[in-house]
Structure formats: C-alpha cells, structure tokens
Amino acid sequence: MGKASRDKRDIYYRKAKEEGWRARSAFKLLQIDEEFNIFEGVKRVVDLCAAPGSWSQVRVMLS
Numbered sequence: 001m002g003k004a005s006r007d008k009r010d011i012y013y014r015k016a017k018e019e020g021w022r023a024r025s026a027f028k029l030l031q032i033d034e035e036f037n038i039f040e041g042v043k044r045v046v047d048l049c050a051a052p053g054s055w056s057q058v059r060v061m062l063s
Contacts, residue, residue: 022052029058 012024021027033039045059 021054022057023054026054026058029054033058033062 010024012027016022016024016026039045039059039062042059045055047053047056050056
C-alpha cells in the first residue's frame with residue numbers, strides 16, 4: 001500500500017487515528033452504546049481474536 005491508498009481512506013479512519021482510537025469501529029460502538037446502553041453494568045469485555053481491539057478500548061474509555 002502506497003501513500004495514494006492511505007489518502008483514499010474514509011473520514012472515520014482518519015478521525016480515529018487523530019483521536020487515538022485503534023479502529024474506526026470505535027465510533028460505531030460508541031453510537032450503539034449511546035442508543036442501547038450495551039455496556040451498562042458490564043464489568044469485563046473479552047475481545048477474542050480481535051485486531052486492533054476497539055471493543056476493549058471503548059469499554060475502558062467508558063468505565
């Protein structure tokens with residue numbers, strides 16, 4: 001992947017990198033949690049076979 005490939009990535013990819021998120025999926029997890037409170041009462045999250053691990057990062061941020 002050259003520089004041209006990176007320039008074509010979408011706004012959420014760039015925003016995630018700027019804000020320190022591991023993946024752009026963090027924004028979707030935050031949106032889902034805001035609407036459905038999926039992390040309410042959750043003490044542990046197991047991020048199996050996860051790369052880059054945005055579930056774990058979002059859960060830590062919300063605690």
